[in-house]
Amino acid sequence: MRNMEIAQILRKIGILLEIKGENRFRVLAYQEGARKIENWPEAIEILAKEGRLQEISGIGEGLAAKIEEYLRTGKIEFLEELTKEIPQELIHLTEIPGVGPKIARQLYNDLGIVTIEQLEQAIQEHRLQSLPGFGLKSEEKIRKGIDTIKKSTGRMLLGYALPLAEEVISLLRENTQIENLSTAGSLRRMKETIGDIDILASTADAERMMDTFIKLPMVKQIISHGTTKSSILTYEGVQIDLRVVDNQCFGSALQYFTGSKEHNVKLREYALKKGYKINEYGIYRIDNGERRGGDKEEDIYQILGMEWIPPEMREDQGEIEAALQKRLPILVDMKDIQGDLHVHSNWSDGLVSIDEMATAATKKGYRYIAICDHTQGLAVASGLTPEEIQQRRKEIDQWNTHHPEIFILEGVEANILSDGSIDLPDEVLAQLPVVVAGIHTGLSQTTEKINQRLEKAFKNPYVQIISHPTGRLINKRDASQGDLALLFKNAQQTATALEINAQPERLDLKDIDARQACEKYNIKLVISTDSHDPASLNLMRLGVAQARRAWLTSDDILNTLNKDQLLQVLGKKRERFVI
Numbered sequence: 195m196r197n198m199e200i201a202q203i204l205r206k207i208g209i210l211l212e213i214k215g216e217n218r219f220r221v222l223a224y225q226e227g228a229r230k231i232e233n234w235p236e237a238i239e240i241l242a243k244e245g246r247l248q249e250i251s252g253i254g255e256g257l258a259a260k261i262e263e264y265l266r267t268g269k270i271e272f273l274e275e276l277t278k279e280i281p282q283e284l285i286h287l288t289e290i291p292g293v294g295p296k297i298a299r300q301l302y303n304d305l306g307i308v309t310i311e312q313l314e315q316a317i318q319e320h321r322l323q324s325l326p327g328f329g330l331k332s333e334e335k336i337r338k339g340i341d342t343i344k345k346s347t348g349r350m351l352l353g354y355a356l357p358l359a360e361e362v363i364s365l366l367r368e369n370t371q372i373e374n375l376s377t378a379g380s381l382r383r384m385k386e387t388i389g390d391i392d393i394l395a396s397t398a399d400a401e402r403m404m405d406t407f408i409k410l411p412m413v414k415q416i417i418s419h420g421t422t423k424s425s426i427l428t429y430e431g432v433q434i435d436l437r438v439v440d441n442q443c444f445g446s447a448l449q450y451f452t453g454s455k456e457h458n459v460k461l462r463e464y465a466l467k468k469g470y471k472i473n474e475y476g477i478y479r480i481d482n483g484e485r486r487g488g489d490k491e492e493d494i495y496q497i498l499g500m501e502w503i504p505p506e507m508r509e510d511q512g513e514i515e516a517a518l519q520k521r522l523p524i525l526v527d528m529k530d531i532q533g534d535l536h537v538h539s540n541w542s543d544g545l546v547s548i549d550e551m552a553t554a555a556t557k558k559g560y561r562y563i564a565i566c567d568h569t570q571g572l573a574v575a576s577g578l579t580p581e582e583i584q585q586r587r588k589e590i591d592q593w594n595t596h597h598p599e600i601f602i603l604e605g606v607e608a609n610i611l612s613d614g615s616i617d618l619p620d621e622v623l624a625q626l627p628v629v630v631a632g633i634h635t636g637l638s639q640t641t642e643k644i645n646q647r648l649e650k651a652f653k654n655p656y657v658q659i660i661s662h663p664t665g666r667l668i669n670k671r672d673a674s675q676g677d678l679a680l681l682f683k684n685a686q687q688t689a690t691a692l693e694i695n696a697q698p699e700r701l702d703l704k705d706i707d708a709r710q711a712c713e714k715y716n717i718k719l720v721i722s723t724d725s726h727d728p729a730s731l732n733l734m735r736l737g738v739a740q741a742r743r744a745w746l747t748s749d750d751i752l753n754t755l756n757k758d759q760l761l762q763v764l765g766k767k768r769e770r771f772v773i
Contacts, residue, residue: 196239196412198354199429200261201232203270207260209285210276212295213302226252230545231261233729239265251545283308291339291671292332300325314340335638342672349387350432351668353698353736356381358412359391362434365410366395370403374444378437378451382505384739386668386701390433394448396441407436443475446488450474456510457503464514465498506742523747526721528738530748532756533562534731536607536630536661536693536722541586542567543575545727548589548602554728556600562757564603564628565590571609571617572634578606580622601757603628607661612636614650616657623656624768627761630693630722632661637674644676652684655771658764659720660685662695662702670699678707682715689767691752694744696723696737697730708744718763720752 208224230250231238241247242265247258264270280302287298287310301307304325307316313336316322322333359377366375372395376382379392397403404424408416417425417433425435439447450458450473465472469480476488477497487493492502500517504525507513516522538544539551548565555563567586568575578586583606590602605628609617616623616631623629631651633644651657663681664673685692692711695702703711703719711717721737723730741751748754752763 196265196429197231197234197237198358200238200264201228202430203264203273204228204231204257204260206282206285207270207273207276209288209295210273210280210282213280213284213288213299214276215299223252223254223257227257230727233545233727235729281308286310287313289670290336290343291667292335293339310340310343338672342670349389349669351698352381352384352386352388352701352739353733354430355388355391355432356384356736358428358430358432359393359434361412362391362393362407362410366393366403366406369406370397371399372397372403373441374448376448378448379453382452383454383508384506384736384743386704386740390435392451393434393436394444394451395436395438396444397438400438403438404436439474442489445490445493446472446476447474449491449494452505452508454509457508457513460510460514461494461498464518468498470498504742506739507745509743511745523745525742526738526746526748526751526754527742528735530751530754531560531721531734531738533560533564533603533753533760534723534725534734535564535603535605535628535659535720535753536566536695537563537725537731538567538607539565541565541582542577543726548586549593550728551725551731552593552597552600552602554731556597558731558734560600562601562603562760564605564630566605566607566628566630569606569608569617571611575634577609577617580618583618583622583626603757603761605630607632608657609634610647610651612647614647616651616654620654620656623654624772626656628658628764629656630659630661631657632663633665633674637665637671639675641675641677644674645680648676648681649684652688652690653771655768657690658767659691659693661693661722661724662697662700663692664702664704664707666702666704667699668701673702678710682711682717685711685717686715689770691718691720691764694719694721694737694740696721696733696735696740698733698736700724701736701740703740703744705740705743708741708746712744712746712750718752719746719750722753 204224205228208221212221230252234250242262247253247261260270260272284298284302287293288295305316305321307313317333317337322328359381363375374396376394378394381388381391395403400421404421407424408419408426412428413426414429415427417427423437425433427433462472471478471480472494476485477494478485486497495502501520501522503513503517534555537551539548540546552563568577570577570579587604590604593602604626606626608629608631610631610633611617666673692703694708708719721741723733725731752760
């Protein structure tokens, strides 16, 4: 339950060491330690208690001792000593797109800048241009980065909020008598970023539930404590609100508190026209005040003559009109997904072997998994050469010979170079059943340059899927300057699929763009996790949620096909363009 908290502490130490100019390998030890703990399936407190911290690869004696010290005392002496040398506020500077630890150190040493406010002032006065390597473009890039940070203030990624909410719900179910329990708000709608976490419940013993809630292990601070609503702050700084309502009002309350505001306003306007009023207590006739329903959420929509609208669609994007006409799509669901088409192994920058990734995918019930390691153009990710791809093939063939329960598709995530070419020869790509390609460098290039790179990549007959198509990192980096309409047109004309990348900081394509790609251009999409460890395979549900927010069905998603159907579709581009 405190894995995220410990990961944040280790990450903070790594950033401070990098700002200080410490040895790169020492910095990487903290960064990798943070990443592994964040994704570790067991609670860090249990590992520490049982003396098993060093079972986590990369957690040596030194890191284990610091983790145990923090769990025991609530602080790490080494971190406190570091913050005496380097102001902690500099960490916030490194969160700005365009400002890494080295630049933060330069800003501090040369201009005495510690806070974002001081940095903004320096940009206004053009003082950054006095620094070596800085010019007007650098200044403008950092200014835009500050704007991005400001927009994201107070909102966490869906991938962080959802597991935390589920842990709270699980503990409440174990320790209290519950009649109904659900997330609400933007989390239930599975938006890509979340403010506070809202949980709604009905129970015969509200007092006991609230007492249990405020004493949960993740509670750092009790904000409020009542019989119908309580709020707590977690160690990660997340506010969680729990509301308890009468059982007979649970459905109407769930509809009300799920939102969105725009959806609810339009729904209530329509209800008024039909002679009803809706609130969190139920749906009522206006003429005689008779309560017609509210025990179940479906009551609200059914009484108004609508299909029940899935929470992910409730954004006033035409869903009410579609529900009235009984033409809501049957949205893609996790049970439709037959495999993951973009995962990494330790042949490149993944954390575990091909066997371990395939075994984890088998446990999820998948019928296939595509091992798409990075390629040679991305040296920072230990990208594979043609010779290494050939060596890896032996390992994949051996697995497929002995494991009929799941088939490993041999693939790569190739790098789209600055001229749009792919960093592997066509004769190597031709041997691979799955070729994913993506832009990993030069994302700040001009619209014209990005367009040229993507257009050339699309025309490569062996590139079947474009990964994380816009390159955005939520709360950190805006989408690249590429023309989205041209991206879709190229995908359509070359029979190339686009990815919904399920990593929490990516979710790229975003919902409205994915919907446009399918509805207007009839492009096929894949939902992939881009996993670098087994635990990240669970992120598939975030990608599926993104697809549901885009109104997509299983027919829009290629990895709902069985293996033979999938390979047939992926092979069509080669048949069409290879002469």
